[in-house]
Amino acid sequence: MEKSINNRKSLNTSIGLTSFSGSDQDKFGNFVNSAINAFNLGHYDKAINFYQEAAALDPTDFELYYNIAVAHNYMARPEDAINYYRKAIKLKPDLTGAYHNMGHALIQLDRPGQAVACFRKTLTLNPSNGVYWQNFIKALSKIPLAESSHFKDDYKKCLAKEDIHLGLVSNHLIALVKQQTGFSSLFELLKHDKLESIFNNDKNSSAFHVLNDPFLTGLLTIDIVVDPLIEKLLTGIRKILSRLAVANKTAGGIDKNISKFCISLAHQCFINEYVYFKSEEEKIWIDNLYRRSTTGMASGHFNPVFILSLLAAYAPLCSYENLRSKIIAISEIEGNPDFNLLVQRQLAEPAIEVALITEINPLTNVADKVSQAVRNQYEENPYPRWITAPHIKARKLADAIVKLFPQLEKIGVSIPDSPRILIAGCGTGRQAVVCAMRYTNAKILALDISKRSLTYAMRKVQEMKIGNIEFAHGDILELGDFDKHFDVILSTGVLHHLSDPIKGLRILTGLLSSGGFFYIGLYSELARRHIKEARKYIAHQGYGSSADDIRKFRQDLLLSDENFQLKKITELTDFYSLSMCRDLLFHVQEHRFNLIQIKDAIADIGLEFLGFEIPNSNAIAQYKSKYPSDPDAISLDLWHRYESDHPDLFLGMYRFWVRKR
Ligand SMILES: C[S@@+](CC[C@H](N)C(=O)[O-])C[C@H]1O[C@@H](n2cnc3c(N)ncnc32)[C@H](O)[C@@H]1O
Known part of the structure; x- marks a missing residue:
């Protein structure tokens, strides 16, 4: 929340000063001073009273209403706060902090649509403020998925801004993609193995247009897409495109239309570290395309941007060593910003990382x-x-x-x-x-x-x-x-x-x-019980931890029956990137704990437990109401009991603070 405004040059000056008589000026100054003092001491109700007295003398002073609103905020009275922010804004329509704080109050009141409108306004007034962007996204993330289509322009605005983190709204972007008219047709085609038809004769179909939908291409470019249906679709299309490309069937113009989609697909595959399954035949096709590209890419039917993006959807551009200079040349000739971003991420940035190896400060050996x-x-x-x-x-x-x-x-x-x-x-x-x-x-x-x-x-x-x-x-x-x-x-x-x-x-x-x-x-032993089962299954089935084995396991799980005991794992975010999936299910070393073990260990080491951080959950409040004898929520014995009633609470892991005695 933005703070109260206490920046009067002199406390007994006011914006509406000219209309005051001398004694009113003194009174006004005293009220404001007393309000500021009360506010600073945390006596918010008193501060409100003083500000109101001052406002009775000068009802045109927006700062007074703003400060009353902030005091209401501190007293957890968002409705009252909003009323006063509105009064302040009426007097000063460009009061960014008021819109900002009002947005937060509206989120508290579960009115995300109105909160979005407030944060939208903060961005109109100050478009370069990263925190305002983040709050705008936070408010958008609270919009019910079914209503996301009413906020399309807002999501588009976010997608157009490259340097902001959109993780919170990726579910909304997925929902928007799925709402496109052609999306279900695409799935029907995929199911009946007829997806290829959209590249042959159906280029005007709504199904084809979904591929260039800005929400889909934007989503693929910015973050890991956590959605099994979209993954199925993307792997299906990627396979068809490589078959068409290797058969040199790109001449009909599909490459031009499809390049943008293919670039964003390559972005997604890079971001998820090539976690998507690739069949043996695809590997042969891609190898073939790579070899052909090193010799004759500029000639023939191929649009080089399309072909390079397709290659980049299977492995990062930096791994195609013999294409390096061609990739750079094409990026310069074409001047295609989407493709250039791909080259930046897949060629230039990995090269910077390789160069940085020499700058690493070595601190210890690794003997264990x-x-x-x-x-x-x-x-x-x-x-x-x-x-x-x-x-x-x-x-x-x-x-x-x-x-x-x-x-x-x-x-x-x-x-x-x-x-x-x-x-x-x-x-x-x-x-x-x-x-x-x-x-x-x-x-x-x-x-x-x-x-x-x-x-x-x-x-x-x-x-x-x-x-x-x-x-x-x-x-x-x-x-x-x-x-x-x-x-x-x-x-x-x-x-x-x-x-x-x-x-x-x-x-x-x-x-x-x-x-x-x-x-x-x-890690919590209890919360990871399903992961433990999955690790057993993986070992029993003989999946190794190579990238190919992880891809195969994922593919088998995605195609498995809905009732398969491990199916729930496909709902976890970590399932959708290679490093995270490896971390989740294939780690070379994993210990798990319960809270009694943690309690004993930290006591033995001389640490004092301070409490958990459990984001996006009411668990701490619920724990406190269940165990009023532990108002600070620091008894690990009671938390141990609480966890046994809520076994998924620490699914990610236990995250807690301790202090050295
Ligand atoms: C799952 S990642 C967590 C990274 C980060 N803390 C986070 O929360 O995103 C675990 C990291 O711990 C590092 N790591 C594992 N064992 C380590 C050790 N003995 N000493 C230093 N780092 C270690 C790994 O290399 C890896 O980068």
Whole structure:
């Protein structure tokens, strides 16, 4: 929320000053001063009264209404807040903060459509503000899927903006694609193995037009598409296109019409790390196309952009070594921005990452056998491939922690203004980037055991011009002698992959300064019971962990009967990218815990449990009402009981904060 306005040059001046008599001016000044003081002391109702007294003297002063609204917000009275934001806006129609705060209040009241309108207005007034964009997207994500078509222009506006994170609305974009008239026809054709007809004689059909639908092409370009039907369709079309291309049947003009779609398909395949199944015949066709392209691409019937995009839908452009100079030449000649973005992502950026290897700071050896196997996994599949991060509003770390755990306010949280933060197991850097944006004064060290993950992260950080992160290569298990201390350590999704997670926890705790905070993510035995079953099934069926085996397993699961016991796994986001699917089901090393084990381990190490972070859930409030004896929600014994009643609560993992005693 944007703050109250206390920026009067002198507190006893006002916008409507000219109409005041001298004594009213004094009174007005006193009311405003008293209101500000009350507000700062958290006495919001008193502040409201004083502001109202001031407003009675000068009803034209928009700041007074705005501040009353903010005070109502603080008192969790969104309806009242909205009334006063409206009054302020009436007097000052370009008051961006009022629209912004009103949008939040409307979200609280579950009126997302009106919230969208407010955030839309903030963007009209300030189109370059990343936080406004993020809130606009947040409001759009709350729109019921069935109503998303009323907000088409808004979703389009988001798609046109390249540097914002659209993860929250991908379900809406999928819904919009599926609402297109031709979409169900496409599926009928796919089901009856007649999809090819849309490329032969049906080019004016609505089914064909779906392929160039801006929601589909946009969606494919920006993020992983989590949808089994769309995956089936895309793999089906990709196969047909390669068969047509290899048979040189592109001459009829289909290549021109289909290039844009094919480029976005290639984007999607790259983003999901080529997780889609490819048959043996497709591999032969693609190999054939590659060889032909190295010799005669510019001649013959082929549109080079189409062919290169098709190749890029099977493997990144950088892997077609003999085509490198041709790809660059074609990108220059064609000047096609969609294709150029593909070349950027698939050729230029991987080259930057390769070059960055020499800049990695080596911190420790990797001697442990399990650590070596884990490293090899993440060298093959850095986790995860990501394109955009959400815009985050900067804040103080101490404030963020107190907001999470208000019980700490009494004892005080002493974190320096420029905290030293260690991210232990930073992967490809998304967490580090979010942390750096949120805590702009922090000095962050991000460590990982995989060099390819680190170079991905380093490239992204350079691109985003983030200056407060350093990277280092090493094994957590070797950090025992590291002579640095940190105010905060973040390690999520990492320790359970160590040969000895508790040893790792102990070592990291040793790097925390006294009273320092530690954010940990660990797998739950109970929540992962289905994953455990799936891992057993995978081992029993003899699927290995190569990319081809993962693709085969996924394909078999997608084609399996709806009643198949593992079918639910196809609903998980992680199923839709290679590194995430490998992490989910094929990891070389995975420990799982229950909350009693965690309780014992942290007590033994000298850590105090502060509480869970459970995003998008009312679980903490429900837990508190179920166990009023634990108002701070910190009893792991009770949480253990609560979890047994809600076994899927920690499906991702347990994410919790502890503090070093
Ligand atoms: C599942 S990823 C999680 C990445 C990141 N923390 C996140 O939440 O997105 C696990 C990461 O931990 C790293 N890792 C695993 N074992 C490690 C170890 N012993 N030392 C340092 N990093 C390790 C892996 O290379 C991988 O990048």
